[in-house]
Amino acid sequence: MLTFLVLPIVAIFLESSPGKLISSLGQPVVQEALWLSLKTTALALALILGVGTPAAYFLATRHFRGRAIVITLVELPLVLPPAVAGIGLLAAIGPAGILAPIGVSFSLSTAAVVIALTFVASPFYVRQALASFGAVDATVVDAARTLGASEAEAFARIVIPTAMPGLVAGTALALGRALGEFGATLMFAGSFVGVTQTVPLAIYNRFSVRFEDALALSVVLVVVSAAILLSVKFVRGGEALGGVGGPRG
């Protein structure tokens, strides 16, 4: 079982050599893919954190009719096949999508990549953030209020630090998902070098042209993914505070 899981990863390293790796990473196509992935993933993460954090806090602390439905909808992209996500995005905000008549239309552009990554990766963060915020004791927030903190200050100084391990874990998971995104990006944004061809798309594109380029990019993704996994384990293990319990409040 373990051999089965580890063998492909080991094979990637056995097939490539440092010399070939460096020459491949020097290729403009490869460099552009790396740079594009970095840029689009960073933008998507900024969007996910910026909108997802307040949204998750709202969902974790407020009770309203239909809350369970909203949470389920937020989590939906988690189980949606990426190709379906891509089709859905095209149908909604593609060139012939339902929002096209009012001028909201993306596709075949870097912005479209960011949208696809955000759509697919956001539930990974929001789910974690929701659980972490839900695990923050409400009386601790009350205590901060009686000690002179406004609602925003209590959020920034008490809620965020208390939920931090869970937020970091959620960010890492969303980061991993966004970096590896393939299907939705391909469907919605296409695969154009330097514009929409992220690392996974470049791997697919190069493996029939120059296999060692695909291998080199794979090595980079394996290393980054391993680093993400380790950082999540480190944060979870090192802090007893991490809230991964169910939402409450």
Add this chain to the structure above:
Amino acid sequence: MLGALELDVDLRVAPGECLALAGPSGAGKSSVLRIVAGLLTPRDGRVRCADETWLDTGRGIDRAPDLRRCGYVFQEYALFAHLSAWQNVAFGMRKDVPRGQRRGRAMALLERFGMSARCDARPRTLSGGERQRVALARALARAPRALLLDEPLSALDARTRAAASRELQAILAEVGVPAVLVTHDFLEAAALGHRVGVIDDGRVVQEGRPADLAMRPASPFVADFTGASVLTGTARRHDGGLTRVALDGGGEVSSTDGVDGPVAASIFPWEVIIEPLGSASHSSAGNHVHAKVVSITQIGERVRLGLATPQPLAAEVTRDSVRELQLSAGSEVTATFKVSATRLTPR
């Protein structure tokens, strides 16, 4: 968070005075504190502190909790887990004390509570007693205009509780602001409160000095809550000033209180004398009730006996008398208590 709790209270607390709100859980005690602090807004209500109005629903005033300056000690202390003890204390100083002086001020307060050695410890490494002191120091750090204490001693073990109670009394006397304390334990309320308000089902059923409540409970509920045994029955006044009460389930007691009709007779456990069956001295001033020992619980040097008369009655005796009378569960005895120690309240 709350369902619909009916709360109807009117409380006044003078500077330096401590009002203890006592009652069973779910009676609405904590809600009173939350309303004063601004953490809960009632449909109708007013809260004033000295010359400031904190809440007046009629005039649309509802000052935010961070602007009310209440020192609040929460039930489980609600310390900030990611901050050290001194940072917890310093949290409330951010608006009033320059950054450079906060640590010094916090340390001085922790010193006052004998906690300076633990200033860098995180809350989860502190004992219950230490947490309570950090929570108190934190509540006092902001020069509060009122002090609110929610079950400040209930998270402590019995040994720590006695010391913490004495310490808390000294602090309350020293701070000189109005204080409201909430507890489910009448003895704690009596120890810490200048006045005690017994609250049940959202209403203050009796308010007064602790001794008055114990001596003249206004209702069977208060009598029961103050630790007295409550026997129900029907009273009829007799010549010579005595009232006879036919107890439900059998037996009869007399009282000097003049009441007719359905009553609750309350007797404190330490007023009850236990004598062997048949040997009781039949003085006219005594109530004698045939009782069966149900339970024997040792509390330090005292022993609390649970009796069935057939209604439940508690008695407190010394360890020696348990040995002398060879008491055990099932022993039949005569419980004797003075007619004047039998308080009647109409039901």
